[in-house]
Structures are given as C-alpha cells and as structure tokens.
Amino acid sequence: MKLRKLLSLKMWSRLFRNSWQYVISPEVALTDKLLFTVPVLLYWVLPDVMPFLPIDDIGVTMLLTGWFVSRMDRKYPALRAGR
Secondary structure, X not given: OOHHHHXXXXXXXXXXXXXXXXXXXOOOOHHHHHHHHHHHXXXXXXXXXXXXXXXXXXXXXXXXXXXXXXXHHHHOHHHHHOO
C-alpha cells in the first residue's frame, strides 16, 4: 500500500463500514465472522498476552480489518456488488 493511501481517511472509513456490513450480513458464514471478531476482541481484552508486540490495539484492529475486508470482497463478490 502506498503511504498516501494508507493515510487516507476515505479508505479507512470504507474499510470499517464494509467490515461492519460483512459482520452483520446473514450471507457471510459464521466462521468467517469469527475469524475476524475473535482475534480483534481478544487483543483488545488481553493485550498483555503478547507483551513484546509493539503495535497498539487500534493498529491490530486496522490491520485485521484491511485483511478481513479484502478476503470477504474476494470470497463474497455478490455482496460487494450490492453496495
């Protein structure tokens, strides 16, 4: 990702909006939803499990959100086209 795109508020707002739409969508499998939500929630609740990881909670959430949305866009293209 280019630095300019990485710092784009428009890109991050799209990613967070799309991630929420995938999480609440009944067409997305529960395992796909859990693959995203469980690590994020665990890291927010238990950040001391990995004390030497120099990334803040929001950084982990942003990385996982980008990964989750790109994966769901490829796996469920019909949902992506509906937006």
